[in-house]
Amino acid sequence: MAKAGMYVGLDIGTTSVKVVVAEYIDSQMNIIGVGNAKSEGISRGIIVDIDKTVRAIQRAVKQAEEKAGIQIKSVSVGLPANLLEVEPCQGMIAVNNESKEISDEDVRNVASAAMVRSIPPERQIVALLPQEFTVDGFEGIKDPRGMIGVRLEMFGLVFTGPKTIIHNIKKCVEKAGLIVAETVITALALTESILSDGEKDFGTIVIDMGGGQTTTAVMHDKQLKYTHVDQEGGEFVTKDVSIVLNTSFNNAEALKINYGDAYPGRTSEDEEFPVDVIGKTEPIKVDERYLSEVIEARVEQIFRKAKDALDEIEALELPGGIILTGGAASLPGIVDLAEDIFGTSVKLHVPNQMGLRNPVFTNVISIVNYSAExxxxxxxxKLAVTGERVNVAPQQVTTVAAQAPVYDDYEVADEYPEEPKQPKKKNDEKVTGKIKDFFSNIFD
Incomplete structure (x- = not known):
């Protein structure tokens, strides 16, 4: 069935809040509005001040409304992968219909049966993804509705997360005057949206480098098998530059964007630039190599932590290699550094939508695309998870009949103005015997 209608994605990040309005015509995505506002009230990817976060959401939504010429009523909002857990689930019911024809109600009931499990009070089920159904022993069925059967089974995946994070995100969206149409696990949306079928099947690692945290996700056998979150991101690189060079945070961010490189071997000690130092009236000269070494130290630390987590599950043996994305992945030289540390092929994912060709927009575009799918x-x-009535039609987005609500004035800084270059992908033909039964013990 072709995708059609209007969808709105909301990505609440540490450095910026992004909103994308997309219209689907014959399954073709057309982005008609974008909002990008500086984040407030968010630290390391977690909401710490609801009121400030609400104002940031309103500013981004207002900007998207003005560009798209629509009034946004509902959004699909991304959830971070902090403390996310993935478990297999299985449920079985007897078909109660006298005709034995499987109905919508039977699908909801078997999903409820699959969720019968003990969950700690501080956690809640975020999503339930049906993988396949079995009708009277016949396997591999994707949609059993309308079929005749006596026994219906469902196999799927259950995602659980901390109640605090989920509640705070929904609270902020609702206080901003919006309806939460979907809560989308950002790591799941990323892996489903930016990977090819072969990369999903044979196994690929996606590393999302945000401003406040770095999320590592592993997709294998067309399932999200593993996530790891490190509470370090692009802001930590900026802080390091600020401390080492004794300059303000804003100056350090500008230096990182304009002169920074994550791979010192690509820089020169002869190329210098001025730096405004706190306590001095005249700028000092700093060379590109020195700045690059400061940046490399933090980025390498982030990659080492991700590598340690991936080594524990032998994920680096997967043939798909690593795909980098996220705003902090825009740094020149970061792909070269990643290849040295991880010892596998690495490439940078950049969205191909016109005007959004920057990794900083990958998350919000993936949220929109995943929701449409x-x-x-x-x-x-989903009824088994929320107990609410679900309308399977596209989100309600109406054309503005009157002037859109007016929020506070604001300015949006272009955080990563330069479009990153696509790196060359290294061919890695090495496929070990471990891949065949990779992750076979994760869901035991």
């Missing part, structure tokens, strides 16, 4: 079976299973 959700089918009726997912929405029926």
């Amino acid at each position: 959700l089918n009726d079976v997912y929405h029926l299973a």
